[in-house]
Amino acid sequence: MDAAANYVPVRVLDMIGVDLNVYRFDYDLTFAVLLMNGDGTIYHRYGSRNSANASDRLSMTSLVRLLRETLADHAAYTAQPAPKPAMPRRVVEEIPPLARKIARRTREGKKQECIHCHTVNDTERDFEREQKRWSREATIGMWPRPEKIGLTLDRDEPRRVLAVAPDSAAFRAGIREGDRIERAGEEQVRSEADLQWALEKATSGPAEVAIEYRRGEGPPVRAVIQLKEGWKLASELEFSWRASMWELRPRPGFGGREVAPEKRAGLGLAAAGMALEVTYIVDWGDDAATGENIKKAGLRKGDVVLSVAGKSDFASELHFQTWFRYTRKPGERVEFEVLRDGARRKLEITVLQ
Amino acid sequence: MKSSLFVICTLASVLTDASLAAGEDAGSIPWRSDLEAARKEALRASKPLLVVFR
Numbered sequence: 249m250d251a252a253a254n255y256v257p258v259r260v261l262d263m264i265g266v267d268l269n270v271y272r273f274d275y276d277l278t279f280a281v282l283l284m285n286g287d288g289t290i291y292h293r294y295g296s297r298n299s300a301n302a303s304d305r306l307s308m309t310s311l312v313r314l315l316r317e318t319l320a321d322h323a324a325y326t327a328q329p330a331p332k333p334a335m336p337r338r339v340v341e342e343i344p345p346l347a348r349k350i351a352r353r354t355r356e357g358k359k360q361e362c363i364h365c366h367t368v369n370d371t372e373r374d375f376e377r378e379q380k381r382w383s384r385e386a387t388i389g390m391w392p393r394p395e396k397i398g399l400t401l402d403r404d405e406p407r408r409v410l411a412v413a414p415d416s417a418a419f420r421a422g423i424r425e426g427d428r429i430e431r432a433g434e435e436q437v438r439s440e441a442d443l444q445w446a447l448e449k450a451t452s453g454p455a456e457v458a459i460e461y462r463r464g465e466g467p468p469v470r471a472v473i474q475l476k477e478g479w480k481l482a483s484e485l486e487f488s489w490r491a492s493m494w495e496l497r498p499r500p501g502f503g504g505r506e507v508a509p510e511k512r513a514g515l516g517l518a519a520a521g522m523a524l525e526v527t528y529i530v531d532w533g534d535d536a537a538t539g540e541n542i543k544k545a546g547l548r549k550g551d552v553v554l555s556v557a558g559k560s561d562f563a564s565e566l567h568f569q570t571w572f573r574y575t576r577k578p579g580e581r582v583e584f585e586v587l588r589d590g591a592r593r594k595l596e597i598t599v600l601q
Numbered sequence: 602m603k604s605s606l607f608v609i610c611t612l613a614s615v616l617t618d619a620s621l622a623a624g625e626d627a628g629s630i631p632w633r634s635d636l637e638a639a640r641k642e643a644l645r646a647s648k649p650l651l652v653v654f655r
Contacts, residue, residue: 254649255648255649255651256643256646256648258651258652258653259634260652260653260654265637266636271636271654277654278655281652281653282650284652285644285649286641286643287644288640318649322648326647365654
């Protein structure tokens with residue numbers, strides 16, 4: 249297969265000028281692919297991740313398979329093109345919060361920086377907040393993973409179901425291990441991202457998603473996945489990798505890096521459990537008050553935070569940051585245990601908005 | 602076969618954080634950087650568009 253000759257390949261590193269009504273994908277990803285017709289019809293999406301790391305759900309096998317299969321989809325579409333009506337062009341740099349920022353930088357004579365993909369989500373959220381229509385639930389429910397309906401898909405052959413969670417929505421719809429997902433909603437499913445896009449378009453619930461699957465060599469089976477209120481919402485760990493996480497409130501006012509495993513014993517720490525070395529206390533922007541708050545309570549750079557509100561089983565710093573934003577409430581008292589100069593001490597803050 | 606391997610290797614390089622430059626150096630995939638021009642080219646050539654966002 250000479251895929252290079254069969255596609256027009258383009259690599260986009262800057263979101264300036266990208267029509268958001270055409271090129272829709274999970275903008276928090278650091279790697280995403282669209283396979284599409286030049287008329288704006290998207291055949292398939294590729295690119296997905298979980299909280300563990302950015303490449304767990306990617307593989308060359310699945311990407312190459314998708315490149316091959318999409319050539320047939322393109323041939324079929326070209327024989328009977330059906331472009332959707334064009335929507336007005338919408339670009340991130342014209343959405344008011346970013347447009348103002350760019351104008352300000354221009355007035356100050358500063359060069360415009362590259363606009364990363366995740367900036368689209370940041371800008372949309374800022375604009376929705378300005379218009380008082382931002383929804384925390386919509387943010388933490390974006391691009392649901394197949395696991396939200398009970399499916400674990402094969403990374404290398406994403407249509408194949410590796411496991412179905414007992415009593416999940418997918419299980420109740422009749423899907424079982426080994427089945428192959430063919431369609432979801434209006435989407436032909438050839439990748440995990442295709443299924444995520446179908447789920448993204450469903451409401452947070454109660455919702456129904458039509459699905460078509462095959463078992464062995466049998467005919468396609470049509471079923472409806474019934475989803476309950478709130479089905480989309482990602483857990484704090486599931487959401488923790490997203491750049492969008494940083495914008496949720498309330499915030500602890502500091503951050504840092506996890507103490508390296510080889511250094512833990514030297515500090516008298518067990519191999520597992522929270523050990524977050526404070527490398528910064530926020531002293532900038534709208535959030536400076538949160539940094540001032542924790543500083544007044546006694547936190548210093550270099551302290552190692554061992555627990556927060558008695559909890560220490562965080563998988564990562566991002567997990568801690570997300571947990572704080574998900575579970576702490578403004579006005580609440582929160583105790584931190586920290587290690588400084590070999591001694592453990594406790595400090596307490598009142599959480600700010 | 603050679604071009605197939607090039608495709609796979611170059612896309613593999615795009616998949617990894619450390620190898621964007623290596624992807625460009627490999628030279629087997631003529632990556633465009635102008636999305637709108639690439640879209641028009643795809644229409645003219647009746648080829649599908651492969652858009653990688655990094």
